[in-house]
Amino acid sequence: xxxxxxxxxxxxxxxxxxxxxxxxxxxxxxxxxxxxxxxxxxxxxxxxxxxxxxxxxxxxxxxxxxxxxxxxxxxxxxxxxxxxxxxxxxxxxxxxxxxxxxxxxxxxxxxxxxxxxxxxxxx
Numbered sequence: 001x002x003x004x005x006x007x008x009x010x011x012x013x014x015x016x017x018x019x020x021x022x023x024x025x026x027x028x029x030x031x032x033x034x035x036x037x038x039x040x041x042x043x044x045x046x047x048x049x050x051x052x053x054x055x056x057x058x059x060x061x062x063x064x065x066x067x068x069x070x071x072x073x074x075x076x077x078x079x080x081x082x083x084x085x086x087x088x089x090x091x092x093x094x095x096x097x098x099x100x101x102x103x104x105x106x107x108x109x110x111x112x113x114x115x116x117x118x119x120x121x122x123x
Contacts, residue, residue: 001025001112003095008117011085017119019080021095026076030101033078034110035069037091037119044094046105050078058103063089085121092116 007019021033034049047060052071059067068081078095094117096110104110 001027001097003097003112003114005093005095005114005117008093008119010120010122013086013121013123015085015121016081016083017085019082019093019095019117019119021078021080021114023076023078023095023097026097027099029099032098032100032103033071034096034098034104035078035080036094036096036107036110037089038094038116039091042091044107046107048080049098049103049105051101051103052078056103058105060105082119085119087121087123089119090121091119093119 002024004022032049032051036044036046038044048069050057050069052073066084071078095114097112098110
């Protein structure tokens with residue numbers, strides 16, 4: 001399994017970014033794709049995930065009004081649209097694959113990880 005994130009960068013507070021996670025070599029069967037972030041000195045936290053099969057989604061409360069996750073199953077890409085960004089959103093953002101059906105925010109339940117993309121929000 002290979003996951004490649006893109007779309008990170010430097011943006012001013014209030015701005016938007018669209019992250020993409022391109023997946024290849026996915027195992028057959030049910031999977032969930034999640035987005036996580038890790039700020040310096042903090043633990044990695046789950047912020048959103050999607051079941052590409054039935055489009056069920058989950059969001060961390062602090063971002064649910066600003067971020068939207070979506071999947072393009074034909075292209076095997078998952079996007080995270082991030083609007084109204086705040087300096088507190090500054091982190092490395094990772095996508096990951098969980099082999100199974102349940103939506104999970106726990107990093108320990110994900111089996112494959114991308115290398116991450118840096119998002120920096122200036123005030």
